[in-house]
Amino acid sequence: MKLRYLTAAILPLLFALNVSADELPELGDVSQATISPRQERQLGLQIMTEIRADRSYLDDPEIAAYLTNLGNRLLAGSNEDHPDQEFEFFALQDPSINAFALPGGFMGFNSGLILAAQGESELAGVMAHEIAHVTQKHLARMISGQKYGMLTTLASLAVAILVSRSNPQAGQAAAAAAQALAIQSRLDFTRDNEKEADRIGLNILTSAGLDPNGMTEFFERLQKAGRFHENGAPSYLRTHPITYERIADIQNRTHNMSYRQVPDSLDFQLVRAKLRALQGKPKDAVRYFESSIRDKRYNSEVAERYGLINALLRDRNYVRADKELTLLYETSRAGGMIEMLENHRLGTAIRIERKISRSSPMIETLAARVKLAMGQSADAFGIYRTALRIYPQHRALTYDYAEALLRSDSVDAALKFINQQLLFTPNDIRLYNLQAQGYAALGRNLLQHRAQAEAYIRQGYLAAAIDQLQTALRSNDGDFYQVSSVEARLKEMRELATANKN
Secondary structure: OOOOOHHHHHHHHHOOOOHHHHHOOOOOOOOOOOOOHHHHHHHHHHHHHHHHHOOOEOOOHHHHHHHHHHHHHHHHOOOOOOOOOOOEEEEEOOOOOOEEEEOOOEEEEEHHHHHHOOOHHHHHHHHHHHHHHHHOOHHHHHHHHHOHHHHHHHHHHHHHHHHOOOOHHHHHHHHHHHHHHHHHHHHHHOHHHHHHHHHHHHHHHHHOOOOOHHHHHHHHHHHHHHOOOOOOOOHHHOOOOHHHHHHHHHHHHHOOOOOOOOOOOHHHHHHHHHHHHOOOOHHHHHHHHHHHHHOOOOOOHHHHHHHHHHHHHHOOOHHHHHHHHHHHHHHHHHOOEEEEEEEOHHHOOEEEEEEEOOOOHHHHHHHHHHHHHOOOHHHHHHHHHHHHHHOOOOHHHHHHHHHHHHHOOOHHHHHHHHHHHHHHOOOOHHHHHHHHHHHHHOOOHHHHHHHHHHHHHHHOOHHHHHHHHHHHHOOOOOOHHHHHHHHHHHHHHHHHHHHHHO
8 A cells, every 4th residue: 555645744633543643642721711612613614615626525425424424333432522512524536545634523534545444344433433532622712722823724725635636745744744743843742642542432432332343453554554555755744653542552452352243234335336436447447346245345235236336337338237227136135135024022032044135225326317318207216115114314316316317307396395305304404506507507596696605604605695695685586585594694795705804
């Protein structure tokens, strides 16, 4: 594995985890954090605008939903009181092994890290570590201690992250130049932060019912991989022996814990297969899955066939994808999990085994996409409607169904469906974008620009949102109540933009 040393320069500030960052202590701590949660969130939104605009940002609702579900499971198992802390989990299409926490609870995970994790508990161990950094206010304290200079530095680091996609050496140089003095002066204060994040992260991991050994196993593998990396980082950013101490400390904490074998969820396997299908050239991805299935080199045949169909769709081989879909369903039914039921009649527990299908909303979403690609719209809509009754909260199904309705000129039906969904998820950016498309198709300009403004607001693009609201008012096609609503929203956004400048 080849990891970029840009991350070794960036992550001490963004609390990232890769081979170099595991061994590099985090930046220091101060006695009291003075930055408010609102300021921290706004800073995170500003950095996220840059990251979302980059082509490496994985705008995939299924991958984001999986990370969010795993993160929420960990948060539910956390004993920390963080009622006002927002979290948002996202992925980047990047082969380097890296994860990082941004101000405001934004957490990024590179595809390379998700694929490098050999079990769900390993990925969860990294995530728990990052959550601990946020709940312990490490980043907020650091920003507070550095005052305004840190805000400028964080903005430059966000740019450096993106520059590294095309020119790793340029990104490394930019980050190193920006942070050399700060890192040298604060290194000694960062070791406690990392140890605290390990300790609390381990507690979060075990409380969520996951394998505590996942954290040490992943750290150990990263440490071994780091021995083979080229020495491109400046001396003050090179590896430190702290990693050995951290691993030993975690091992000591898990030594007396009872062994816990936690099977990986099907969603974990499907997400990894989907990420592999997105890597490299489509034909290379197809060959990878073909070889894996032929040689039976997999943990889950269902996930492997799922990945093959995704790769075939990328390769525009729709006919074969449709054939493989039949095999996927057959494998899903034949390879079902064994469900254990207990009958407690007469005080005796009788274990009854029965097979249940290893179905998933991700499989149903993929099936509908295959049918649409084949031009079989009726079959696709049938899959969507059935799957939505079973998995009403699966966002990819929601988006795909709304988009399919819009493409089939069922605009009124699409808007009715979208508006119903927004009642349950009023901060869904993609739903507002789809709503804007629907109103545009009907020529309802005020509502179109209002919907687009709502999407921009939730992305932190206040200037763009204000422009959309102003355009909405110039449309002259809304009734009194719609115009009044837009005027009130415009006033609110102008006041917010002024407050952010101050």
